[in-house]
Amino acid sequence: MxxxxxxxxxxxxxxxxxxxxxxxxxxxxxxxxxxxxxxxxxxxxxxxxxxxxxxxxxxxxxxxxxxxxxxxxxxxxxxxxxxxxxxxxxxxxxxxxxxxxxxxxxxxxxxxxxxxxxxVSSIDCLLADLRVDAHQYGLQIYEGHDLLLHAVAVDPSCSQIIFQVPSLGDNTGGWQPGRFRGFIRALGEKLAQSFGEDHEVVLYFGSNSPERPTRADRCLLKELHQVEMVSEYTLWVPPLGYESLPPDLQSRDVPVDLELAGTGMAWSDRTQEMTDLMAGRDVYTLQAIPELPEAVAVDDFTRLPADGRPKLVLFPAHPCNSGGVHWARQAQAAGLSYRIRPSISWEGGVYCDVPIDPGLLGFQSFPARHQPPEPINLATLLRLPADPRPGARYWGPVSAFQEQAQADSVALFVTGPSPRPIENGPFLRALQLSAVERLVAFLELHESRLVLQKNPSAKMWLHANLQLAGREIREALAKTDLAQLAGDGNWSLYLLDHPEHPAAPYLLLRMRCEEALESVAKGISLEPLVGWIKAHR
The missing domain is CATH 3.40.1010.10 (Tetrapyrrole methylase, N-terminal domain)
Structure with a gap:
């Protein structure tokens, strides 16, 4: 077969x-x-x-x-x-x-x-480069629109990883990053409800090319919509009270005293990078690896010999899943240089076993001691202890995840509800905040036919374009072809479904102008529209 x-x-x-x-x-x-x-x-x-x-x-x-x-x-x-x-x-x-x-x-x-x-995913690289402790705090992962639209319970005691923040509000993929800042502002407001507006977050770009360096740009949640965006940015929101380590943005060829790497879900998941690191270094491991009998088993940073020799410590799965960040903190306190190398994470293994796309469906992963928020509206991995002693955990590989735990399982995977409940408030807030920006973006596509340059005021400009749109639509409705095709008075639905019709842009213009005026009445600035009118006068 x-x-x-x-x-x-x-x-x-x-x-x-x-x-x-x-x-x-x-x-x-x-x-x-x-x-x-x-x-x-x-x-x-x-x-x-x-x-x-x-x-x-x-x-x-x-x-x-x-x-x-x-x-x-x-x-x-x-x-x-x-x-x-x-x-x-x-x-x-x-x-x-x-x-x-x-x-x-x-x-x-x-x-x-x-x-x-x-x-090794962009998430795995983010964990390593930003030195995120997923072992102690857990992760919640979702796409930006997902957080605004669905009733996702944000847990401020664990890390949040949010995809596609720069493209929020862009349903075409054709606009520059950060074009619709009203959506980004609404996302910041949503997160600030759980973390506070002065909570520091990181916009991360993990490079896959030597020509573009990895970036980690910090800002406060209240400043998120003001940041100059890069299209590949992923947002990391640290847990409340989390003490962040400095990000690792230097060349990976720079030698360090201590390399912290992971073996993935199985020994065959080892990366070529990890194999290369074993040359010329003393190798230590938290768990015995049958395929690597020469490695010395250690269970604590203090058991590493202080002999000045370069060392490689191998963790199950990803170092940030298995206590590697704690070792990094100890190395930093001891004055040693160190680096966390990304590898296949627990979460990465689950995506394949289920299978599931964390960006499309949302995903969260917690250690056993953590109590997930209710209701759980994301797919959830709850890592259970294999040892029944209080506080004991098992961080070894898991061959398969199912909806219910088997008798001998060490992890429980719970699928989220399908479809997930809709939460209109944040998304409607995003539409309101970005109404003027979306009008300007629409005008840029139809500039030659829809611009009125004689009005000095942005509000007058909006009203004049409403009149223009109404006149064009009335003329189109008077034509028999549109009247016959639309039928039963559903001409607006017909035009929305047929953007190639000459009257369709005018219907969209009317809708965008009405949205903009409604948002202005609620305190939204007309500054983007003023700038656009001046540039095209």
Missing amino acids: SKLSVLGLGLRCPEQATQRCLDSLRQADRVFLISDNLEKQDWLRQLNPNFYNLMTHYALGKPRRDTYQEMADQVLDCLKSGGNAALVSYGHPLVFCDPSRLAIEQTVGAGYELEVLPG
Whole structure:
């Protein structure tokens, strides 16, 4: 039977590629890649010459959903022909990767064999570079629109990781990052309800290219909407009372006294980077590794010999899942230089076992002592102690997660409700705050036909455009073609469904102007519109 392997190369490839991933790549009859990175393409061809880049399906003006479906269909065609396929993306294959999700659904539906292998994700890199203690505090992960729209219970005692903050309010993917700051402001207000407006947060960009350095820019929640955005930013909100360590943004080639790395969910999940680190260093491990008998087992930082030799300590899964940040704090107190290396995290393993996309559905992960908030409106991983003694925990690999814990399980995975409940307040607030910005963005698309330059006042400009839009719509309604097509007076729905009609932009103009006037009446500034009018007068 044909088999599909869905693989992640890691954010920084090839050093973060796992041994399991490399083995699957070599065995595939055909490799399909989702990446425009030429270096990755050359590297993959050396592993397997039967290589095809799915990026050729992208086209200007083509809907993304059509592109992703074509990618998944091409992979399925390979399976139908009797071959084994590998679908490869950078990072983790199920973190914001629609082609992988579609290919998995079609493969399962057609009855073919499937394996999904985790990769080092952008989340794993964020944990390591920002030195986030997921071991003690847990994580909540979701996309920015998700937090505004759904009734997600934000827990200020654990870290929040929020995707796609710069593109909030952009449903086309065509605007510059941070274009709709009203949405970003609404997100900051939502988080401030739990953390306070003076809580410091970090906007993180994890680079996958030597030409673009990793960034970690700090601001207060009340300043979030004022920050100059980078499209790849992910927001980290530390827990209340959390003592942050300085982020690690230096070159990974700079030698340090202590390297803290993870073995992933299994020894075969070790990255090439971790393998390279073992050369020339004394190797220590928190748990015995049968494949590495020469490693010395230690259970505490103080048991490391103070001999000045460079050391590598291996943790189960990701160091930030397994106490690595505590070791980092001890190393810093001892005056030692250190670095946390990203690896496959507990969460990354769960995404593949379920499977689940944390960006689309939301995800949270807690240690056993933590009491998750109710109601749980995110998929939840509750890590249970294998040892019944009070306070004991087990942080080893988990082979599979199910909706209910097995008798011998060490973790409990709970799926969130489907569909999740809607919370209108924050999202409506975002629409209100961004009403003028969305009007200006709309005008930029239709500038040549819709601009009135004779009015000096922004409010007068809005009223004049309302009159213009009403006149154009009335003239269109008087034409028999629109009257016949719309029928029963539903002309507004018809125009919204047919943006190519000459009257459709005027209906949208009327709606945008009405929204802007309503928001201005509630105290929203017209400054973006004033600036736009001046620039086009």
